[in-house]
Amino acid sequence: xxxxxxxxxxxxxxxxxxxxxxxxxxxxxxxxxxxxxxxxxxxxxxxxxxxxxxxxxxxxxxxxxxxxxxxxxxxxxxxxxxxxxxxxxxxxxxxxxxxxxxxxxxxxxxxx
Amino acid sequence: xxxxxxxxxxxxxxxxxxxxxxxxxxxxxxxxxxxxxxxxxxxxxxxxxxxxxxxxxxxxxxxxxxxxxxxxxxxxxxxxxxxxxxxxxxxxxxxxxxxxxxxxxxxxxxxxxx
Numbered sequence: 261x262x263x264x265x266x267x268x269x270x271x272x273x274x275x276x277x278x279x280x281x282x283x284x285x286x287x288x289x290x291x292x293x294x295x296x297x298x299x300x301x302x303x304x305x306x307x308x309x310x311x312x313x314x315x316x317x318x319x320x321x322x323x324x325x326x327x328x329x330x331x332x333x334x335x336x337x338x339x340x341x342x343x344x345x346x347x348x349x350x351x352x353x354x355x356x357x358x359x360x361x362x363x364x365x366x367x368x369x370x371x372x
Numbered sequence: 373x374x375x376x377x378x379x380x381x382x383x384x385x386x387x388x389x390x391x392x393x394x395x396x397x398x399x400x401x402x403x404x405x406x407x408x409x410x411x412x413x414x415x416x417x418x419x420x421x422x423x424x425x426x427x428x429x430x431x432x433x434x435x436x437x438x439x440x441x442x443x444x445x446x447x448x449x450x451x452x453x454x455x456x457x458x459x460x461x462x463x464x465x466x467x468x469x470x471x472x473x474x475x476x477x478x479x480x481x482x483x484x485x486x
Binding site for chain 1: 376403405407409411413414415416417420422427428430460462464468471472473474475476477478479480482
């Protein structure tokens with residue numbers, strides 16, 4: 261079963277608006293990562309947040325982590341049409357090895 | 373610096389056949405993970421190789437097997453193909469640094485089973 265579950269499954273916004281995606285996971289984690297995928301190609305790493313961190317920024321990306329609720333959110337500010345893609349959260353557990361488990365993803369469509 | 377390369381990019385097989393997919397990791401990476409991604413779904417973890425051994429395995433049958441070579445490249449083998457094996461197979465390499473593995477993905481091998 262997948263570790264992460266994203267919400268919403270799909271999101272359509274206008275260029276310039278902010279996009280927020282949420283992720284919940286099931287077990288204790290070492291870190292949580294967000295990846296982006298364009299049209300069924302390979303995934304690209306966006307940002308990593310460790311279990312002892314609460315918030316992290318990278319350019320127009322802001323990630324938060326709430327380990328008590330086992331949840332994370334990804335905020336993309338001032339969205340562009342080029343941000344249209346699928347976004348996945350991926351959790352690496354702190355027990356049972358080094359595997360990274362992905363959620364089902366949020367499909368983001370940014371209208372120009 | 374070349375990233376992760378996978379071959380072939382597309383292939384078509386029939387039920388019952390066997391397939392081998394190949395992956396060359398990013399330079400400097402020593403760990404290779406394989407994922408299966410069905411259309412519209414997230415990547416499902418198949419297994420991970422480190423130091424030429426399978427270190428972790430997901431919930432996949434024994435029909436799925438792999439190998440890692442001394443140069444860190446890897447192969448994924450699937451025997452007795454089923455229609456449900458049709459998917460994008462993604463290889464990701466990584467290096468454990470500062471307590472984390474950040475995955476670098478290849479573009480994938482799209483397998484169609486008829």
